Amino acid sequence: MGSTFSFFFVNGLYAVIVVMMLGHAYFLPGKGGIVPLVIGVPTLLMLLGSMLRRARHERARAPVEGEAAAADDVASWGDALPVVGWLAALLVMVFFLGFSVSIPLFAFAYVRWSGRMGWISSIAVAAALWATIYVGFTVILERPLFEGVLFGAILPLL
Amino acid sequence: MFGGFAEAFLAVLEPHALLALFSGAVFGLVFGAIPGLGGILAMSMLLPFTFTWKPITAIYLFCGIMGASAFGGSVSAILLNTPGTPVNAATCFDGYPMAKRGEAAKALGLSATSCLLGALFGLVILALLIQVMRPVVLAFGHAELFWLVLFGLVATATISQGSILDGLIAGGVGILISLVGLNEPTGLIRFTMGSEYLWDGIPLIPFFVGLFAIGELINYSARGGTIAETDIAAEMKGAWSGVVEVFKHPVCLVRSSMVGTVIGVIPGVGGDAANLIAYTVAVQSSKHPETFGEGNPEGVIASEASNDAKDGGALLTTLSFGIPGSLAMALLLSIFIIHGITPGPQLILERPVFVWTLLVGYVLANAFASIFGLVSARYLAIITRVPVHYLTPIIVVVSLVGTYVLRENIWDVGLVILLGVVGFAIRRAGLPILPLVIGFVLGQLAENSFLLTLNIHDGSYTGFFESGVSWVLIVIIVAIPTAKLIRSGRSNR
Numbered sequence A: 001m002g003s004t005f006s007f008f009f010v011n012g013l014y015a016v017i018v019v020m021m022l023g024h025a026y027f028l029p030g031k032g033g034i035v036p037l038v039i040g041v042p043t044l045l046m047l048l049g050s051m052l053r054r055a056r057h058e059r060a061r062a063p064v065e066g067e068a069a070a071a072d073d074v075a076s077w078g079d080a081l082p083v084v085g086w087l088a089a090l091l092v093m094v095f096f097l098g099f100s101v102s103i104p105l106f107a108f109a110y111v112r113w114s115g116r117m118g119w120i121s122s123i124a125v126a127a128a129l130w131a132t133i134y135v136g137f138t139v140i141l142e143r144p145l146f147e148g149v150l151f152g153a154i155l156p157l158l
Numbered sequence B: 001m002f003g004g005f006a007e008a009f010l011a012v013l014e015p016h017a018l019l020a021l022f023s024g025a026v027f028g029l030v031f032g033a034i035p036g037l038g039g040i041l042a043m044s045m046l047l048p049f050t051f052t053w054k055p056i057t058a059i060y061l062f063c064g065i066m067g068a069s070a071f072g073g074s075v076s077a078i079l080l081n082t083p084g085t086p087v088n089a090a091t092c093f094d095g096y097p098m099a100k101r102g103e104a105a106k107a108l109g110l111s112a113t114s115c116l117l118g119a120l121f122g123l124v125i126l127a128l129l130i131q132v133m134r135p136v137v138l139a140f141g142h143a144e145l146f147w148l149v150l151f152g153l154v155a156t157a158t159i160s161q162g163s164i165l166d167g168l169i170a171g172g173v174g175i176l177i178s179l180v181g182l183n184e185p186t187g188l189i190r191f192t193m194g195s196e197y198l199w200d201g202i203p204l205i206p207f208f209v210g211l212f213a214i215g216e217l218i219n220y221s222a223r224g225g226t227i228a229e230t231d232i233a234a235e236m237k238g239a240w241s242g243v244v245e246v247f248k249h250p251v252c253l254v255r256s257s258m259v260g261t262v263i264g265v266i267p268g269v270g271g272d273a274a275n276l277i278a279y280t281v282a283v284q285s286s287k288h289p290e291t292f293g294e295g296n297p298e299g300v301i302a303s304e305a306s307n308d309a310k311d312g313g314a315l316l317t318t319l320s321f322g323i324p325g326s327l328a329m330a331l332l333l334s335i336f337i338i339h340g341i342t343p344g345p346q347l348i349l350e351r352p353v354f355v356w357t358l359l360v361g362y363v364l365a366n367a368f369a370s371i372f373g374l375v376s377a378r379y380l381a382i383i384t385r386v387p388v389h390y391l392t393p394i395i396v397v398v399s400l401v402g403t404y405v406l407r408e409n410i411w412d413v414g415l416v417i418l419l420g421v422v423g424f425a426i427r428r429a430g431l432p433i434l435p436l437v438i439g440f441v442l443g444q445l446a447e448n449s450f451l452l453t454l455n456i457h458d459g460s461y462t463g464f465f466e467s468g469v470s471w472v473l474i475v476i477i478v479a480i481p482t483a484k485l486i487r488s489g490r491s492n493r
Helices: A004-026 A030-060 A077-097 A099-114 A119-140 A149-155 B002-012 B015-033 B039-050 B056-078 B086-100 B105-138 B142-159 B164-178 B205-221 B240-245 B250-265 B271-285 B297-321 B327-338 B346-350 B352-383 B388-407 B410-429 B436-457 B461-465 B468-492
Strands: B181-183 B188-190
Touching: A004 A030, A004 B164, A004 B410, A030 B164, A030 B188, A077 A149, A077 B181, A077 B205, A077 B388, A077 B410, A099 A119, A099 A149, A099 B056, A099 B271, A099 B388, A119 B388, B002 B015, B002 B352, B015 B056, B015 B352, B015 B461, B039 B327, B056 B086, B056 B105, B056 B297, B056 B327, B056 B352, B086 B105, B086 B205, B086 B271, B086 B297, B086 B436, B105 B240, B105 B250, B105 B297, B105 B352, B142 B164, B142 B271, B142 B436, B142 B461, B142 B468, B164 B468, B181 B352, B188 B250, B205 B388, B205 B410, B205 B436, B240 B297, B240 B352, B250 B271, B250 B297, B271 B297, B271 B436, B297 B327, B388 B410, B388 B436, B436 B461
Parallel strands: none
Antiparallel strands: B181 B188
């Protein structure tokens, strides 16, 4: 069977989404709530049924008929969380510092410390990636990149 | 109708036409391969540059972009599990597993050949059937479109990994999240939790990039190593084997091209649905449906052949009825108008050479892209042997920047990462993604069709059961999961 924690995490998330939407749909005027209710109520019932079935089988330590196993090539949460952490850090960097600063910083740090590659490889990847993004998006496509709260909003005021 | 074909073919072979087609194909390939960009962005960006061109030269350029962008999107779908454009989503399901076992070049060969043959097929079928296409198009009203969407959902829920229950749950959730934002038939803004960001709904590109690209990126970054899990020197079979493989599955190729053509002809269904529906039909029709999602060549053939066949269908509907069936067609229509070409029912009768020029140009652009793909497949496949620690920052940055520039909204970037975590969790749980994606892509169409049918029939539900096409679809919708349950029951005994 797929990871139990992941199963309940995903289905729990689905259940929260469905319940919130059902709650809103019930009070929508006119025909605005018909389809969400028609789809949402059976979906919620199926979700509850699926989670109950899985919980019962977990207690009996038996596989659930028809359920797929997580593929052998799916990493564990323990291995994945550091990667998620890197992505979260990139998001925060981009928000505050913008793409132009975050891209080389992130690329260098990731290749150097997560990838455990050498200094020269790390600098080369960071520089090449930054140059490609700058030339491709800013020069050729003329699309502005997000400057970040610090450089786009705070510093101009000072 | 055939009267202008020879003239159009000769016109396309002129040097300025070939140059415009080739340039467009290159743009289409590059833009299509980068998630978040796509052929539509390329067309809109280049439009101002073509104001002073001859109209036909501008049209060649845009045909080139349209013809090549789908194949460009399949390159990243196969190598990185990142659909470059939404129309390549289904290519990930079998193309990427092929890449993981060292058959990336073969998968690219499959895609290149299927794209070209699908485009050719769409062209031939439309030329033969143009006289009867009108009743086919008119047979699909709102009720029939609603049942068609339900068919897609139930079929994918039945064949996707996990139980039918998990598939139906995913499909239901997909439909529900597609309903966030403005509902056009009622004018209501729903489920936004007071956030202006969600007024336009959950955007399509961040949804795909997050769920597919970032979700898979978290997985292979956590595992380390390389994307290809086998020794490429020993296992890589080359693009040519992909070309040969397509001809071993003629039924799948022809069927998927037909599905793509029909989907493309029907206004309002939209191009994003064609590859998913064709993939679903291929799985349902297969004697070994359990092999799909594991690197079955028919999965790639179905997705890519339908992608290019649908554009031929959409082109003809757009030109002959004046109704664009998708965003790309709407943009193309505006390009026509800017260059003084008036689309509509009379266009085919009064300017058959122009119509043939478009179709032939589109097929030639596909040919350029496919040949380029075949020649470079072996080298592109090397990407699957690059250590993921080098690939991860490149893919993350290009995906996030590509997503950002689409709407210049930084919250799209946050959404991509959030959906990436969810996508990884779905994989880890062994739950299906395909029904979720189909529900999301087709949910609004389903609701709009449902509500419009009710409006047309003054609130009566009988409108859903009036036509023969509706009943055929209803029977299929009931039969598919029933058949699977019966088969499962027999095998358990």
